[in-house]
Amino acid sequence: MPENTVGEDTHRITTTVNGVTQESVVDSRLSLADFLRHRLRLTGTHVGCEHGVCGACTVHLDGAAVRSCLMFAVQADGHTVDTVEGLANGDELSPLQESFARHHALQCGFCTSGFLMSAAEALREGPVDTPERAREVLSGNLCRCTGYAGLVSAVVEASDGGEGRG
Amino acid sequence: MIGVAVPRREDRRLLTGAGTYLDDLDLPGCYEAAFLRSPHASARVLAMDTTAAKALPGVIGVWTGRDLADLVKPIPPKVTNPKLYDVPRYPLPPEYARFVGEPLAVVVATSRHIAEDALELIDVDYEVLPAIASTGAALAPDAPSVHDEVPGNVAVHLTQTAGDPETALATAPHRLRERFVVARGGGHSMETRGIAASVDRATGEIVVWPCTQSPHYTRNLIAYFCDVTEDEVRVVVPRDNGGGFGPKAQFHGEDAVVPYLARLLGHPVKWIEDRSENFVATMMERTQVHDVEVGFDDDGRLLVVKNVFQHDQGAYCAGLQVPTITLSTLPGQYRIPNIHTELIACYTNMVPTSSVRGAGRPQAVVAMERMMDRIAEHLGADPAQVRRVNLVQADQFPYQVGLTFRDGSPLTYDSGDFPALHEAVLDRFDYAGERDRQRAALAEGRLVGIGLGAYVEGCGLGPYEGARLRLRRDGTVLVTLAATPLGQGYETVYAQIAADGLGLDMRHITVATGDTASIPFGQGSFASRTTVTAGSATLQAARRLRERILDVAEVLLKTSAANLCFVDDRVCVVGEPDHGLTLTEIAQVANIGKHGITLPPGVNPGLETTSYFAPERAAYASGMHAATVEVDPETGQIRILRYVIGHDCGTVINPMLVDGQVLGGFAHGIGNALYEEPHYDAAGQPQTTSYLDYALPSAVEVPPVELVHLYTPSPLNPLGVKGAGEGGTIPVPATVANAVEDALRPFGARITSLPLTPAKIVAALTAG
Known part of the structure; x- marks a missing residue:
């Protein structure tokens, strides 16, 4: 036992x-x-x-x-x-969270936490600096609202911004 | 603020995990329900033994349909027709199961784990009956009846005509016909359905928390099942709702059972649907089979269209909205003098049909737009040119189609500019250039095709929606809506509209939704209707509240309202910013008052306004899509190389959010075009009951899109808005199918069944 x-x-x-x-x-x-x-x-x-x-x-x-x-x-x-x-540092959103809002990467928000956690891990492992790479990283999660365009832009931008913390 | 891409107020809480969805509510000690569901598509319950289930520790009770006589009342169809052969749909049917997944008994226990353990202890003796699992099987001679009282399985048979279609077909220089099969999928909101209920002992109200698109509709039906007035039921939709897409606008059996049991037990009860239940028991939009025939002249000008279609209504008629929308969507953007459109809706042993994003329109657009390409092919003409000669012209609005809308009025398009939209999309697509590239690819042996698809969408439907505005004691304005958001950003959008109506900065405005105790009447968020209806109501109520605030200020500042303006949160005399009152001060006088003290003469207390907006008829949004695809003849794989969307939804309140709606709708359309099919076998057993079998598009399946906007305001509402929630979905199956068939044209291969799976492509190429 x-x-x-x-x-x-x-x-x-x-x-x-x-x-x-x-x-x-x-x-x-x-x-x-x-x-x-x-x-x-x-x-x-x-x-x-x-x-x-x-x-x-x-x-x-x-x-x-x-x-x-x-x-x-x-x-x-x-x-x-x-x-x-x-993910956030107190009241301060992480760059990835900020980027999600800026690119309208969420609508109903139900899938959002999962996308944030998947993307944060991927960004920690290395850059996700092209839309193609972002689509691969995001393909393990499902979203029915956004059509993924905002999610792709948000992750690429967060990667460009040197996102490391998630 | 109308027209500004204001960032969403909702985002912060959703990004930090602080959103509140139904299953996040604190309901201490809440019991949990689990439902026993029919494993058979058609069966009679001979006996059900719940003894062992009831004896399990932690089980509060077990009820079958026969135990809950009060609930043996039919859930009425949402949209009906005098010709409908309706059969009762019970929350927990006492004797017959008509589809796999239909709830037949419920367990309430101290935890969901225990409730599900108890389900396994219920012993049911079924007499399995023959099942119907397609419209073809339903309409076959000597088919068994889904319901004994409906021989032949036809739920409703409706025909609409304009002109003289039979003569026109007999005399047309050219005629073509084809059969198209369109499978539609489910809503697949990432949050499943669910409902919780409790009795508030202080008021006696049954308080219900559903995740629904239609709180007042839900309230009214719960009142009907519990046999109480609507004021004894309070529906509060949690402020975060994890997507809707149509099925959450319906009333399912569980929505009656859970509140009823909470009242019976005097204790909170909740049921959260799990995904395996969602696949079998949540309504979805189902297959249609279209037999289309067109007659046209040498220029491709349409003379007549005849479309007879079978619609799978499922086991019961939850509403006829989907097929009646198909019926009137067929003519699309084209002038067609003679039309015959005919619906045969049949009962089958599958989950009932509800609206799903697009709601009957994608099917009609497949029938019409695929034939436009066939006409071009037949004449050796360009498909864009064939469309061009048939488009309703910009100076023909309001345009009467010749058919009747579902409310009985003549089907009329209020506004639009289809030729401009058409050319704008072709320009952005670089249509001539794409055709050159297609020829070059073909020369290299690659199968590349181009597809177009145009549509209209009747949206902003009645009967009405309301908004209630109130000046609060802290000087802010609360906007209360009856409609509930499903992710569209109401807290942002309606604050933008109210800001313009009031002439007040958005930061003084808050939006609340989804509580039937806060606003007595409402319809809900569906049919791309809310910005038109609730938006217009918000604007009207905001303008009236501004007048009422200024009327009070006029008295208190001893001036005339014409001399007053808002400066931040103050009402000031124009040109004298120091001479004014804050909204808090005005609220203090007119709304709060002083105990027992008479108001200043001329002040009308109670600064709140309520407005309901009832549109005269539907506002018509329109759009056109263009796609280039490449087909791999070996594997049947389809790759989308380019996709352009042209979209006209009138005035845009928040462009970022409208783009989001269009792109999200597009992804749903890609699912319908290429991936999603809720497959049932011939015995009515669902075969796609997980996301391993049912392919919901992910980020790698949804291609990038280029957007083109046109803004043709609707004259039917003060904002000039039209709906934006569904247009992105509607023409995608037709557009992609046209492109794929164009790619396969060198082989003469035909694809007439959606979704376009690789297996179908390979089969078509082999047959060709």
Whole structure:
């Protein structure tokens, strides 16, 4: 039996979410997305398809973009999780967030957190300085409102602006 | 502020994860519901045993359709017709299931996990019945009936004619006919449907939080199902709504069940649709089969068009809006003296049809625009020229088409300039140059084709929409709308309109939406109608509030209103900026008052205004698209090399947001043209129930677009606006299909079925 097991189907986990250490007891079947949303009340992470395709639930696990609907909360035990709520620096939006607004890269906003988290990780890995490259980076997420044109421009501009932090 | 690309007020919260969607609400202790759905397309429920489910710890209750007799009332169709053979659509049908995914029982539990566990413990004995899964199967001789009371499965059969189409067809110098099959997809808002409800013990109201496009429509139907007045139901749509696209303007069974159970239990209940439910149980727009025949002269001038089409209404008629829109959209931008347009809507064992972005128009545009290209081909003429000779001319507005609109009035285009739009798009596209490049590519053995597609869109439909403005105690103005936003940026756009109506800076204006307790009447956000209706209402109410504020200021400043103006948040005497009152001071006198103290003589208290705008008829937006595509004959892959959109939606309030609407609509159209198909097998089993099977376009599938705008104001509303939400979608399937068939022309290969999948291309080339 894993050492973090407390009951038949519950586990004690420790996570660092947006820099804050959280001690929690979770059901085995609680997804990381539901843990973030309903237990920690970080509702900026959205659940769009629950099968890992739409990308609305994208968060960073130890810096890597992951689908929080495809992970259990218990799998995040001992790991660092960053969500959209941690992107801005206080009241100051990150250059990527600013760029999204400037290029009308969001309409209903439901997919936006996932796009931000995917793009932030890609920008950290290297430049996304052409529309073609931006389309590739964005192709793991689905948006039904914008037609992607604003998203493409926003990511390219954020890359040109030396976006590193996401 | 009208016409300015003002940045959106909504963006900051949405970019920081601080938006509030339905599933983000704090409803402590809220129970969660899960629905048992029919696994069969047609079945009779012989028995349902819920004993084990009810016994599961954490389960509050389990109800079948037979347990909830109050809900055995039909949900009326949104749009009907005297000739419709209507059959009742129940929230939880007690005996028969008519499509896979239809809800048959509901579990309420302390968590969604437990509710879903309990679903697995419900034992159902079904008698599986024969199912109908296409219009062809529905209309076949001796087809089984979807509903016993509708033999032949025809829900409605409507014909409209102008002129004498039969004679015109018999005498036309040239005639062509073709059958086009258009599959349409779902709305696929990234936020699924959902609803939460609770009883407010202080007022006795049933408070309902749905993610809907139509709060008042939802309220009225919940009142009907709960058998209370509409004032006993308060619908509050969370301020962030994760997309709509049509299906969220409908009333689904869950929308009755959840509030009813919250009231029964005296406890909050919520249900959030999961994506697998969305694929089977959320209404979508479904297939149409068009048999089109055209008669024309040697110049390609249209003499007659006859279009008979089958429309898949699904298992029930949730409304006839989609096929009736198709019926009247057919003639498009062309002068056609003789028209026969005929609808055969049939019942099938599939999820009912709702409007989805475009709503019946893309199908009509496929029928008309594909035939325009066939006419050109037949005559050896240029498709742009064939369109040119048929366009309604700029001096012919208002133009009467000869058909009847769905409200019974003569179908009339209010304004537009189709020839100018046509030429502007061809110029931007460099049509002659593209044709040269196409020839050069063909010479290299590449299959490159060019397609055009023009359309009109009747938008800004009635009956009305309202706006209520109020001066608040802090001197700001609140604009309250009945319509709810789905991402269009209402908080920004309506503040822009109100700013111009009031003559006040936008930063003193706030917009609120979606609460039926704040404004009693409304229709909702659909049919590209809200800027026309709610926008005009906002402008009217704002102008009236300005007059009322100045009337009070006139008394208090002892001058005449004609001498007053707004300077920032002050009303001042013209030329005397120090002689004035702040809006806070005016609100203090006229709205707040002093306890028991008489108002100054001449001051009319209560600075609020409400206006409803009811358009006389639809305003017509128009557009034309041009595309160049390349087809890989080996794989059937289609690449879009260029795409130009010409768009005329009259006055533009916020150009950045209008462009966003057009581009988003375009992406939806690309899905319909190339990728999206909700496929059902012959037994009515949905085969595309995840995003692994159902291809929603991503950033790599949607090509870059060049936009051309024309601004022909509508004379039918004070803003001169027309709708912008759907035009980007409407002609994309026709335009891309025309381009693909143009690319395949060296082989004479035909593509008549949408979406244009690689398999169809390869099959067409093999057959050709």
